[in-house]
Amino acid sequence: MRHLTSEELSAHLDRALTGRRAEEAERHLAACEACREALANLAAQDAALRPALTHDPGEAYFEGFADRLARRLPTPHRMKAGWGFGRLFDSPRTLAWVSAAAVIVVGAGVVLMARREVVPPNLRDRELAERAQQVAPGSAKEAEAPARPESRLRGATPAPAPATEALEQDFAAPPRDDDAARTRREGAASGPTANDVGRLQSRADQPSASTRAEEKDKFAAPSVGGKRERAAIVPPSAPAGAANERKAFAAAPAAPAPGTAAPGRAVEVRRNAAGEEVPLGTPVTPPAHPSVTTTDELSKARKKLAAEPLRDALERETSSATLRGGRKPASAALGETQSAPPAAKPQALEAPLASSAPAGAAPGARGQADLEPPATGEARACGVVLDAMERPIVRAQVMLTDLGRVTATDQGGHFCLEAPVGEHPVSVMALGFAPRRQTLRFGGEPAAARMVLDPVPVLDQKRPLPQRVPPRQIVRPTPTPAKEVSMSLRISSSAFKPNGAIPARHTCDGEDVSPPLAWTGIPAGTRSLVLIVDDPDAPDPAAPKMTWVHWVLYDLPPSATGLAEHATTKTLPAGTREGLNDWKQPGWRGPCPPIGRHRYFFKLYALDTTLAITGADKGMVTRAMQGHILAHAEQVGTYAKK
């Protein structure tokens, strides 16, 4: 008689034999006790295996499962796209790059559009005159003289106005900063024009300095021939931005005084750090000059500028006169930002900002660079955007929602906007923070608006998830000052001192009851406590391989101030849930080290939420409480087996 093979037995157990094979197996089993016993053993083994492989985490676990999962999923519309567009936003870093790229592209577009605008030069001159009158009544005559495009492009005529001087001298050698600044102050009328276009120019040339040069040459040539239109397109002041930028890059140690500029240059000459002339058309990579400024600083300054073109575009829409006549010389600001070491940032960045700088007022801390008075009827209001910890938020977007004017905060979180006198609604947005709306007063008493943004709340299990959940990675890097871990929480035991020996009563050498514990300093807002006791020295302190978990309690009510000795399910504070220790049991199980003196860490965590999971072990508890820890404290006790 052939016995059933183990495969047949196994299959028979699973009722997987069919037809004749099944019948034969049945017949054999009826006759063969050995095979019946083998089958019974196999069934018993299965039965024993089942509990070893199953674990019921409880209904609460499954109730929260989908929600916890939702936080890990990308937003729905991306599902099909796979590696599509949406993926670009998966990580904050990528997002930052993408937005920076977008801003640059948009900015470049705006600049290109601006350059296509044809402004008849005579109109331009008229505007300048008007502007000059606004800004410095009485000096209108003086102001009328300067900005004559042809003269400078031709390059043969000495430049009449200070700003023009600055331009010319930039061609030859960069001026000192203070000279440039004075120039700007004095040339209130012409300065802005020059710098305005220069600023646009400097933005356009962000990607490549040589491109700018080529373009300029291209345009400059016809204008020499008297094509007024061209001259308007590329205003004479165009080099200003370039010059300022180059000033930063080249950092010439000393520059000749204004007026000593070499006249008669029709072509721009670029200089390198050593002051040598670099032929145009040679690609110049500004940040490569080590003596000047770090790539980092440059890119920061560029980003700062790149964040603004939208505002330019909007303002051009609303008041072109303001734009052309009274733009603040941002290219100068660029120069300063780039050339100044971080520590010596212009005070402007730190100074509290005043609103409504009247025409002709002495420039304040922001001074030369920023306090260019706005057009009549418009006032400037400034403010600072901070997080809850009073730290400045850089590159927050500040928008006047009624006018659509937008700006971004600088390194110090400061911003300034111009608008018609009165109150305007403003909205402030920054990545990782909840948007904030308030009104901003323009004109009247100078006052710096403080806008404090709240961080985007870290999603917790209790709160219903929004329809489109941002991926976890984007939520995580947001500064969450409220969650900063404080150490004022303390835990102690009357049974043993910190780092002292745990009495045998609390170990397997004694009754193995939990030691008495007490805690103080539970922070406000605590909604539950977690207690974890573990031993990082297992199995041998000389060669620790693992952390053995002795006790896991969570959802302890914040009202609890400690645990009496011998805490059991019945005596634990109401609401407390018992997790599993590494014996896969709830409750305390004390030290019982096989070798050496082990340390036992009694760790208490104050959470801003309850965990509402059941049957959790330490791993699940620690994962669930991530981002919710308000404070933690620990005390260590030791034990060595007798």
Place this chain on the structure above:
Amino acid sequence: MDAAGRRTQSGGTEDDAGLVRAAQGGDPRAFTEIVRRYQRAVYRVAYALTRNASDADDLAQETFVRAYQALGRFRVGEPLYPWLGRIATNLAFSLFRRRKRRPETPLEPLVEAGQQWGVEDDPADRVAADERTQMIEEAFALLKPEHQAILALRVVEEQSYEAIAATLGIPAGTVMSRLSRARAELKARLGARLKERP
């Protein structure tokens, strides 16, 4: 847990097909419903393959994350559960491989430590059944991953041979022989463990 509860709670393939179609169309509620429908089954497989609540939680969550990412490629009308089970087992296999590559966190010391503290130091309340469960778990942990997987699907999930074949992506004929070998292997390991004991 009774046998019925252990089985996959499925609303049927047709019902699933509708959910899959809706989820593929970007309806988050549909995917949530799929999760609710299969979370228990996936967790059971995950626990059986990791024998650790925390790893099981990770594995179950990761299974659905992968499923979500791959949902666009899922053929509507196919049964969902074997597909999910396959993702879970494949993830478990890679977990095995990772753990094997890191000799400082092998399962053995855990097992030993459990013996040192959990068995020898055990107060009298530790019942014999627990001990047997622990021993069989230790023996199971020493099996090859594919043997663990097939036993988990059969013994815990009580899947049919066809379903197991679909989940593991192996021919139906292989299921019978592999299951048999897995059981024999487990028996041998268990026997060896019993002999080691005084």
